[in-house]
Amino acid sequence: MDEIRIKQLEVFAHHGVFPEENRLGQKFVVSAVLYTDLRRAGLTDDLNHSMDYGAVCAEIQHYLTAHTFQLLETAAERLCMHLLRTLPLLRRIRLEIEKPWAPIGLPLNTASVCITRGWHTAYLALGSNLGDKKAYLDGAVQALREDEDMRMGAVSDYLVTAPYGGVEQDDFLNAVLRVDTLLPPHELLDRLHEIEQAAGRERLVHWGPRTLDLDILFYDDEIIADETLHVPHPEIPKRDFVLKPLAQIAPYLVHPVYHRTISELLDALHA
Incomplete structure (x- = not known):
């Protein structure tokens, strides 16, 4: 990915643990590497296809001086x-x-904090088999669309599927969507649980009926396995109701464990 670099922008602001730092203020020095695609800007010579680093500097200065x-x-x-x-x-x-000017009482050139943050691509599964199933899925899609930490991508058709797991219950309405998110995986899972709870989700029976079920299928190419989260979702290759809608919106997405596309996994399931 291409880079725009801003080096040592000086900003006078009011951040610090001590009251006099908040009251009197001090100098801060900001450097940033902005990762983006500059190909189109380079071909067209048009600033609309890039980022105005002067405007970015002004925004950094405004934000740091407007907050403490x-x-x-x-x-x-x-x-x-x-x-x-x-x-x-x-x-x-x-x-x-x-x-x-960090007030630590010792000779010091500078103290600094350096972090990297960005957008990540996740694929989510949605399901409902209680009440107004379509309304629950619609509500989940809308909640994600309105979340400032999300950018909504493609949403599959809603598919009617038989229940999974051996518990007698009504048919499900299932879908898959793509979302770009600023949240790391476990925070994304927490956000999905909040949306489920807002829809009245109760976790009473494993693989039982539910108003709304939201699962993380993929998160970039990460492989996560801990007490609370498994990504990619381990049941993906076995679930027709996941592979079918996923193949609608991302047929050539490669599973990072099996190294096969979604279309290939779907074909293998029905072979």
């Missing part, structure tokens, strides 16, 4: 999230905030 934080870590985190949410072409950012 105790920790550099918080200032860096909030500034990164603000820029990622407001700059449509920005995919990832590496940001360093230096504090040359």
